[in-house]
Amino acid sequence: MESVLSRYRNLIVLVGVLFAQVLGLALQVKRTSDSESSTRLIRIWAVGAVTPVEKLLLWMENSTGGVWHNYLYLRGVRAENRALKQEIDRIRLEEATMTQDAAQAHRLQELLSFKQQFIADTTVAQVIGTTGSEMSRSVYIDKGSNHGIKRDMAVLTKDGIVGKVLYVYPATSLVLRIDDQTSGVGAILDKERLQGILRGTPAGEIVLDKVMGDETVPVGEQVLTSGGDGVFPKGLPVGKVTKVMQGGELLYIQVRPSASLGRLEEVLVITKMDERQTQTDQAGAGRAADILAQRLPSVPVKPENAGDAAGKNITAPDGASPSAPTPIGAASESKKKIEAAGVSPTASVPASNSSKPGVSTPLVRKAVVSSGAASKSPDSPAGAASDGIVKKPVPKPANSTQVPKPQPVAEGTPQ
Amino acid sequence: MAITYTSGEQVEVYRFNIPATILIPLVAVFLQAWLPRRFPFFTIFDLPLLVTIGFATARRSPLAGLFTGGLIGILQDTLTHQPIGLYGIAKTVVGFAASSLGIKIDVENAGARFLLTIVFYVLHEVAYFVIARGLVGLHMTWSWTHEFGSGAANAVLGVLVYGLLDRMKQRT
Numbered sequence: 001m002e003s004v005l006s007r008y009r010n011l012i013v014l015v016g017v018l019f020a021q022v023l024g025l026a027l028q029v030k031r032t033s034d035s036e037s038s039t040r041l042i043r044i045w046a047v048g049a050v051t052p053v054e055k056l057l058l059w060m061e062n063s064t065g066g067v068w069h070n071y072l073y074l075r076g077v078r079a080e081n082r083a084l085k086q087e088i089d090r091i092r093l094e095e096a097t098m099t100q101d102a103a104q105a106h107r108l109q110e111l112l113s114f115k116q117q118f119i120a121d122t123t124v125a126q127v128i129g130t131t132g133s134e135m136s137r138s139v140y141i142d143k144g145s146n147h148g149i150k151r152d153m154a155v156l157t158k159d160g161i162v163g164k165v166l167y168v169y170p171a172t173s174l175v176l177r178i179d180d181q182t183s184g185v186g187a188i189l190d191k192e193r194l195q196g197i198l199r200g201t202p203a204g205e206i207v208l209d210k211v212m213g214d215e216t217v218p219v220g221e222q223v224l225t226s227g228g229d230g231v232f233p234k235g236l237p238v239g240k241v242t243k244v245m246q247g248g249e250l251l252y253i254q255v256r257p258s259a260s261l262g263r264l265e266e267v268l269v270i271t272k273m274d275e276r277q278t279q280t281d282q283a284g285a286g287r288a289a290d291i292l293a294q295r296l297p298s299v300p301v302k303p304e305n306a307g308d309a310a311g312k313n314i315t316a317p318d319g320a321s322p323s324a325p326t327p328i329g330a331a332s333e334s335k336k337k338i339e340a341a342g343v344s345p346t347a348s349v350p351a352s353n354s355s356k357p358g359v360s361t362p363l364v365r366k367a368v369v370s371s372g373a374a375s376k377s378p379d380s381p382a383g384a385a386s387d388g389i390v391k392k393p394v395p396k397p398a399n400s401t402q403v404p405k406p407q408p409v410a411e412g413t414p415q
Numbered sequence: 416m417a418i419t420y421t422s423g424e425q426v427e428v429y430r431f432n433i434p435a436t437i438l439i440p441l442v443a444v445f446l447q448a449w450l451p452r453r454f455p456f457f458t459i460f461d462l463p464l465l466v467t468i469g470f471a472t473a474r475r476s477p478l479a480g481l482f483t484g485g486l487i488g489i490l491q492d493t494l495t496h497q498p499i500g501l502y503g504i505a506k507t508v509v510g511f512a513a514s515s516l517g518i519k520i521d522v523e524n525a526g527a528r529f530l531l532t533i534v535f536y537v538l539h540e541v542a543y544f545v546i547a548r549g550l551v552g553l554h555m556t557w558s559w560t561h562e563f564g565s566g567a568a569n570a571v572l573g574v575l576v577y578g579l580l581d582r583m584k585q586r587t
Contacts, residue, residue, distance in 0.1 A: 010477040014511050025500035039499050046493035132447035134458045136495035202556045262455035
């Protein structure tokens with residue numbers, strides 16, 4: 001027996017070591033929900049041994065590189081500066097036009113009580129090292145729990161998203177890149193508005209999964225975060241579609257990431273996100289419906305003197321001044337109704353055959369987008385019709401001398 | 416270039432001093448984590464594996480080989496986000512196999528080292544693939560072209576690394 005043991009000693013030890021490692025591996029896999037906690041100590045030791053040296057080398061690299069780039073190697077800086085100034089001018093122009101659209105979108109979101117996630121706080125971090133493995137596409141950053149970094153925080157660059165914080169150590173963190181096969185990001189196609197899950201493959205590619213095969217996805221389509229994963233805010237750039245293939249019931253959509261994942265140097269960690277309702281500048285901006293009304297064709301505004309008489313101003317059926325913006329739904333609908341009744345928009349509106357002569361009852365259809373605005377009207381009716389049509393009596397000015405004459409009654413007008 | 420069969424009495428057994436035994440694996444693991452930041456293509460290399468093979472073939476002790484490989488692999492695992500033991504098991508197997516083969520085969524010349532590195536690299540990848548797919552449940556794809564290409568690249572680097580290790584080994 002003893003001779004057998006000594007003869008196969010090496011093999012027995014090998015089997016024993018392998019068995020112990022397999023057992024440890026199985027225990028970690030079983031605790032999938034919190035597999036890090038069981039191995040946290042050994043990871044802290046290893047990371048604590050490696051990352052200080054990486055930080056030191058990075059500091060030396062930055063110091064020497066800073067002297068070279070900031071004081072010695074200045075070739076082309078003047079031309080680059082000029083190009084950047086031109087770029088700033090161009091961006092300012094773009095910004096001016098986009099601000100208008102953004103403000104309008106925010107107002108519409110507010111009207112719909114739209115809650116959105118905002119990036120409230122971020123931390124700049126530097127990539128100090130990698131895992132060095134093709135099977136673990138992750139990087140280490142020089143910020144950890146001491147700097148407010150927590151697990152599952154989103155990491156991005158100016159070009160697009162990078163990944164999320166997976167493990168947090170006191171002075172460093174491990175960031176799981178989006179091209180790792182264990183990562184998953186909720187994504188949406190910019191124009192097609194198709195949602196899917198962005199995953200990495202073992203080969204290091206990124207694919208958009210869970211898009212049905214009967215959909216059409218053009219190559220070059222921009223992919224954005226959908227916000228559905230609870231990690232990344234909605235609308236951050238992810239990449240562009242580079243290849244679309246039919247793969248049974250689902251499409252195989254390959255995506256090229258916007259951020260250069262292989263050459264990361266500085267990244268931004270989103271340390272705080274606020275979820276709040278969109279706020280708008282009430283003082284400076286009007287209602288969204290008003291802006292829409294201004295942009296779309298509506299009933300022309302009558303001159304001041306023409307609208308003096310009561311009941312004449314059809315463009316402002318709710319008694320507002322002619323210069324005030326008219327809700328698009330109200331203006332166009334009332335115009336339709338009146339035209340259908342054979343009355344010119346510019347003609348005077350007589351009193352209907354209601355009990356009060358001289359008080360017109362034009363019809364106003366409540367626009368969906370202007371529901372909030374309509375409720376602000378002090379003389380809004382208590383009960384709206386089920387089809388959204390409400391009656392609004394227009395008070396007759398004192399100087400009105402209009403003699404009412406019989407007119408066809410518009411549809412929906414109470415008899 | 417020839418791989419010659421050598422009897423146990425003919426092969427020379429070497430040892431490394433303690434600082435080299437500790438520092439060389441640490442430096443290998445560190446460089447493996449550090450260099451891909453600047454040179455992303457470096458992830459196709461496996462410097463800790465080359466050190467494992469280098470130590471194992473020089474010492475020619477299966478026990479020393481498997482323990483060295485296991486420890487280097489576990490250290491490499493701790494830097495990844497995968498469960499600890501994937502590289503540990505793969506490098507344990509390679510360390511044992513390389514030292515066992517080192518007893519029987521003369522691996523002192525560059526040609527033999529080149530071929531053996533390719534063989535051990537593929538063995539390492541097979542072990543990793545089996546464990547990762549079978550036990551951990553990772554989605555793995557196997558490509559012989561990729562594995563042999565990476566094996567050849569590692570073999571070229573390995574010949575250089577073994578040359579450096581030769582300078583540090585001591586005759587017992």
